Amino acid sequence: MGFRSLTEAEDITIQYAVDAEEAVPLTKPLEIGTEKAQQYQHITDKLPAHLEPYLQTKPTYGLTESEVSERAQKFGRNELVEKQRNKLLHFLSFFTGAISYLMIISLVLTAVTADWVDFGIIFGMLIINALIGYVEEARAESSIASLKNSLALHSKCWRNGKLIDIKSSELVVGDIIVLRIGDIVPADARLLGIGGGGEIIESAIQIDQSSLTGESLPVKKKPGDIVYSSCIIKQGQQQAIVVRTGADTFIGKTANLIAVTTGSGRFQQVINYIGNFLIIISVLLVFIIFIHELVEEKVQTGTVTREQVLSALNQMVVLTIAAIPVGLPTVMSVTMAIGAKQLAKKQVIVKRLTAVEELASVSILCSDKTGTLTKNELTFDEPYLSSPYGKDDILLYAYLASGIAADDPIEIAVRTAAEEYHPNISNDGSHTVYGYHVSSFKPFNPVDKMSEAAVEESATKTKFRVAKGAPQVILKMTGDDKTATEMIQSFAARGLRSLGVARTSDNDLNQWQLVGLLSFIDPPRDDSADTIAECNKYGLTVKMITGDQGVIAKEVAGRLGMGKNILDADELSDSAKSAKEVSDLCIYSDGFSRVIPEHKYHVVELLQDRGYFVAMTGDGVNDAPALKKANVGIAVAGATDAARSASDIVLLSSGLSTIIDGVKVARIIFQRLQSYALYRITSTIHFLIFFFVITLIEDWKMPPVFLILISLLNDAATLIMAVDNVSISYTPNMWRLRLLIILSCVLALALSAFSFAHFYIFRDVLHVTPSELSSIMYLHISSAPHFVIFSTRTNTFWWKSMPSIVFTIIVLGTQVIALVLSVYGAFGADPNISSIGWLLGLAILAISLGTFFLIDVLKVLVIYFWDTFVGKQLSHEYKPAKCKKTSKPASKAAKFIYKQQQKKLYFGYDRARRRESVGSVASY
16 A cells, blocks of 8 residues: 555645744844834734624625625725726827927928928828837737736635635625635635634644745734735635725735836937937027028018918928938837837737837846746755665655645645655655555644654565654754754755654664755746846846845855845845945845835835946736836736736746847847937938038028938838847947937038038039939938948948848838939929939949948047047046945956946936936936
8 A cells, every 4th residue: 555545644734834943044033123114024914993893794604695785885896996098198198209299390380381292291200100109008008908817816705605606806895705725815804714614723824925025935824814815825725704805905005006107218218318409400400591591582572472481481391301300209119119029929028118128228137036036936955864865765754754635835845856756656646655655644743843654665564664844853853963953054044944854773663863854945947047147148237136034045046146145125224324335235235135115116226326227027016116116127927917017028938038038139129229310310410411501501402302202211211220130239238328419410520521522513513404413412412321321230330230131122222212213303393303314323322332431430430539538538427336345255246237337337318317217317
């Protein structure tokens, strides 16, 4: 007969994991010392007196239908009602921003001047840009809603004397529910100390409330204690009476503090910065030209008619449309939308489209430990073995001394390891131990703190006894063992839970021998170490954040290849330290232990105040405030509704490995956005300088149809940048706005010089006709700046990062169209336009290509000069505080971040322009 015959163990509650002797000794008390922390440790256990009359429901009978209806009216449904956004207002929000406002003004002016072609172009650009943003965000919200619906809960509830299955949303205060192993607690409820059928239950049940506190191990709940909505029953069964529902639950109150992410983000600020810069110079120069036209008309004719004003206004509108970057929001939105779609294929859902760009700048990733870096389950670790026993022996004897029906985490870990690794133990669920027969079994009890079994070996008929329990108890039975005692202390110091195993000798059933010590830990996920190494490779520092003790955090950190400089939460709340000292500790630590939600939020805030872009991962309600505060909040797989609501990105697959995919895609998208911004600013400034000067000095005007074609063809072609080849940066990307503007101005001035030379050589040296000059300058203005887009793709020489075939074909294709239009004089559409022939057209394109090569060299020289001289001068203002001198060497997190700050913090303005960071902008 095998072990599976032991039915007397089925209803025994094993309590190894929760007894003080077997738990990791707390180096500090659980109460954190601050008033907030103490309140959090006893989260809302007290109920208001006015609820007591509603909590007198008879167990195993429940409420009547009339009582349910009355209470549903009074307390509402047991669900968290999300505030729905007005879809129309949300869509209209995509028409905001400096560039959009100017486009709307231009739209009105084109309608006034009856320029319906330009009206249609501008209107189409506005609608396309708004639709892209709206559709992408709606798609993300739809994915989140589907995920939420898949988690819909049902509960066992007593109603009218019958135990029925109802939707959790229909529960009301006073309902009697039955909580069983594996159930998710549907509402805040008070344990009644009786089983599902009314039998008395004296033992505690174990609850996984890591979604609230972040602690990896279950906690005991006794009759009379409150269990909280969203927690999971890990062991035991009890009836409970519902005391709070919906928004009144602990999780509901926390979720209500977290609004849907509405911050515009760093990207919108960058777009506004670039847009404002271009709009100011565009409007200023165009307005000067407009006044010049009217004054000139007044001087020549002595009067200015309404028709002349409208004509001048129409020309200025066309010039403004051609100059301002009307396609800037659209191109960037399309680029990010394509990135979001790529991430969705990798099980990464982007809720806020601009988070794709912001993820590229993240330099610190604060990761929740339990369930994210670790598996959130106790697992058999390397044991201590007493000679002459081996690993098979300790697994066998521990299994024989285990209750097959017990659902304690340590019991599950023992059974799982034995069934997986021991050849004589079946893994088919039958619990058979081949070659051994258990004749009697004494289950664990809190007094003896051990379980014991009498065993007979089938082949030899040898009888012996095995025992498993608290290490101190087992050593007392077997006699003091100095090495074993030291190992117990070593396990505790490393945050490992331990369990002693012993057996009697073959000749004396009362002579106990120590077999060894089992050790257990919540192990890292299989991919966590590789993911962290990959993060470091791409310049992303990972900091662990956990509600567990520091010794546990250090052990996990060591196994993950992280530094072991773990900061205790007490030090975050130490009033004796200045804010700078606390932020120094945060920067140079590798993780944080014993934290509560306020601490997580505070850590993110401190790191942001020092100029870092911070991403935060989490899955529970306790993570939601920090997710909301972070530059990029990432809800991991299985996250609560509150965490998903507060996040910008949701991972659908477990672990952190998909974050690396997200970072890579984000950096690719960032490079594309940056290269387009440089190209667009350069071409806009060049356009304005040339037309401003040439109009005032020479009174020369380009036919409006050519201005429209320049804007339409060139901006449309740049949409293809969303699929261009990009090399992924190994360091976080930042918007170097000062360099971006200065480099754009230098390149624009160089292009303007070429354009003036082009104009005067063809007009005054080659003596082309005015109509031919229009076509010549159109082809030059269209091609010369447009070819520069091949240079702006990279900070080095263009050939070191070759563009994609599709990108090259589309960009060159637009210039082929411009060539044909110039060669054939725009097919006779305007008497001021003449054909120039293929020979001259190809020569102009060749000159534009030569200009591009010279511009590329100039770009490299400017960037080199900036990084060598200007960057170093700026960097001294932003050096990080030095690591506090200690006897321990600085961790690799400290060394890495220091290097990153030296590289990146001279960008000044762009580091400051992060989401919800008024203080940083002010300091800049």
